[in-house]
Amino acid sequence: MFGKKNQHIVVAGMGQGGMVAAIYLGKAGFDVDIYEKAKEGEVSHPWTDDTMTAVFKRCGIPMPPKEAYSQKNNWLWVSPGVDRRLMFPGTAPGVEISVDRHMLSDHFAKLATEAGCKVHYETPVKGLLTDGDKIIGIELQNGKKVKADLVIDALGIDSVLRPQAPKKWEIQAHEADDDLMLGYRQFYKRNPGYVPPEYPDYRACMYLKHLGGAGLSWCNLSPDNNMDMLIGRLYGMTKDEMEVMQKDLFKRHADQLTDEVVIPGRFVKIGTRYSLSKIVADGYALVGDSAFMSIPLTGCGIESSMDAGVYLSETIIANKGKEMTAKNLWPYQVKYFKKKAGLFAAIDVLKRWVLNLDGDLVDWVFYKVATPKIVESISGMMFRGMNPIVGVLNILSSLPFSLARLFSKPSILKEIGVTLKAAVHALLVAMKIPKKYDEDKIHQWVMDYETSFPHKK
Numbered sequence: 017m018f019g020k021k022n023q024h025i026v027v028a029g030m031g032q033g034g035m036v037a038a039i040y041l042g043k044a045g046f047d048v049d050i051y052e053k054a055k056e057g058e059v060s061h062p063w064t065d066d067t068m069t070a071v072f073k074r075c076g077i078p079m080p081p082k083e084a085y086s087q088k089n090n091w092l093w094v095s096p097g098v099d100r101r102l103m104f105p106g107t108a109p110g111v112e113i114s115v116d117r118h119m120l121s122d123h124f125a126k127l128a129t130e131a132g133c134k135v136h137y138e139t140p141v142k143g144l145l146t147d148g149d150k151i152i153g154i155e156l157q158n159g160k161k162v163k164a165d166l167v168i169d170a171l172g173i174d175s176v177l178r179p180q181a182p183k184k185w186e187i188q189a190h191e192a193d194d195d196l197m198l199g200y201r202q203f204y205k206r207n208p209g210y211v212p213p214e215y216p217d218y219r220a221c222m223y224l225k226h227l228g229g230a231g232l233s234w235c236n237l238s239p240d241n242n243m244d245m246l247i248g249r250l251y252g253m254t255k256d257e258m259e260v261m262q263k264d265l266f267k268r269h270a271d272q273l274t275d276e277v278v279i280p281g282r283f284v285k286i287g288t289r290y291s292l293s294k295i296v297a298d299g300y301a302l303v304g305d306s307a308f309m310s311i312p313l314t315g316c317g318i319e320s321s322m323d324a325g326v327y328l329s330e331t332i333i334a335n336k337g338k339e340m341t342a343k344n345l346w347p348y349q350v351k352y353f354k355k356k357a358g359l360f361a362a363i364d365v366l367k368r369w370v371l372n373l374d375g376d377l378v379d380w381v382f383y384k385v386a387t388p389k390i391v392e393s394i395s396g397m398m399f400r401g402m403n404p405i406v407g408v409l410n411i412l413s414s415l416p417f418s419l420a421r422l423f424s425k426p427s428i429l430k431e432i433g434v435t436l437k438a439a440v441h442a443l444l445v446a447m448k449i450p451k452k453y454d455e456d457k458i459h460q461w462v463m464d465y466e467t468s469f470p471h472k473k
């Protein structure tokens with residue numbers, strides 16, 4: 017009766033990584049409180065996003081209920097010159113789904129509650145409570161102070177807590193302009209006269225460097241048969257710029273769209289950069305978008321956030337009963353960097369190069385180098401169980417033509433070489449994260465890691 021109290025964990029925000037960690041920690045006997053600003057049933061975005069189903073199995077989390085998801089669309093990639101289109105065949109049925117974000121959040125909340133966690137909806141978090149350099153809890157917007165052995169920051173990209181972490185921990189407070197894509201997403205009623213093609217034909221168009229800008233836009237048929245339009249730009253965009261691109265998509269998809277708005281537009285930030293270099297401190301750990309864990313090019317972060325939630329909970333459970341210091345939490349960061357952040361670092365370097373390429377060049381690569389056979393074979397082997405021997409033979413049969421075309425532009429070959437070298441360098445630096453917690457070595461590694469990325473001046 018008078019035994020030691022369970023360690024108290026606060027999960028700030030219902031981001032997926034925080035929820036996965038909460039579920040495991042609740043089951044392991046920790047006292048877990050989750051604070052979320054949104055209302056029950058309205059957590060996350062009012063639309064569907066895509067994710068691989070394998071992540072649920074890998075994380076030991078049951079799939080959301082069937083009504084929460086549907087088969088992901090196939091995408092047609094459109095190069096900046098627009099007349100050049102490349103079909104990227106999607107995954108086999110069941111491999112990748114479009115999942116309703118509200119329902120996914122409800123699913124996590126149910127599992128967390130069953131694991132003994134307490135979910136506090138409509139309870140915005142305001143700040144960190146600190147004692148010197150140590151984080152000892154949070155302050156809620158209602159003024160209440162909540163003490164905790166560990167605060168898990170799952171507040172997403174605009175985390176109010178991250179900028180408040182004591183300086184000692186070198187947790188980057190604010191991102192650069194080119195770390196984010198600013199998106200504007202709006203849903204329209206589909207033209208009732210438009211008959212959508214059946215799977216496996218494409219139902220979605222992805223415009224790379226739409227109208228020449230650094231970014232991408234899409235217009236696709238959403239699972240509820242509405243038209244989903246997104247305009248995304250690195251370095252941000254004004255409302256006027258967004259409207260020009262919106263008009264252009266309306267013109268191109270005139271047969272599919274009506275101007276009746278089903279889900280009003282909203283500007284959203286999408287993380288498109290390398291993972292944060294420091295994700296732990298004494299009493300504090302970041303997971304998901306608050307630590308920039310999404311894939312740099314696509315901004316997809318559901319999967320990596322869930323995986324990271326598992327790594328975090330494993331580390332916490334291994335330290336059960338001990339103080340949640342940066343040193344004890346360090347294995348979480350090491351595992352995340354070895355499994356995820358290394359690859360993301362390389363993708364980040366490639367992404368910065370691709371999105372800043374001249375539009376004509378991207379057109380040329382689409383048309384002359386990335387033949388449908390190559391694209392189909394790569395995606396077939398990755399996602400649709402294509403026999404690797406068949407896939408490789410397919411690629412080899414097309415490769416000489418693609419390579420010959422590349423060799424006709426030596427300046428590009430040189431650029432590709434330099435960029436690949438920089439990408440491999442970023443990967444190797446990320447993977448060289450010190451295994452043991454040594455503040456001097458970590459500081460040096462953070463400096464090396466941060467300088468691996470060519471930010472736009």
Ligand SMILES: Cc1cc2nc3c(=O)[nH]c(=O)nc-3n(C[C@H](O)[C@H](O)[C@H](O)COP(=O)(O)OP(=O)(O)OC[C@H]3O[C@@H](n4cnc5c(N)ncnc54)[C@H](O)[C@@H]3O)c2cc1C
Pocket residue numbers: 028029030031032033051052053054059060064065066067139140141142170171172173174175176199201246284285286303304305306310315316317318319321
């Ligand atoms: C337009 C768009 C499209 C995307 N498409 C995909 C996709 O197809 N596939 C994919 O994998 N990813 C996609 N992503 C990215 C994906 O949403 C995130 O990477 C993923 O959800 C991980 O984020 P998170 O869980 O850390 O944070 P979030 O999902 O942002 O969750 C943070 C939570 O914290 C809550 N919160 C925020 N501030 C406070 C506060 N002060 N107090 C209390 N609660 C607070 C929020 O309400 C929210 O519930 C997309 C993102 C956008 C914006």
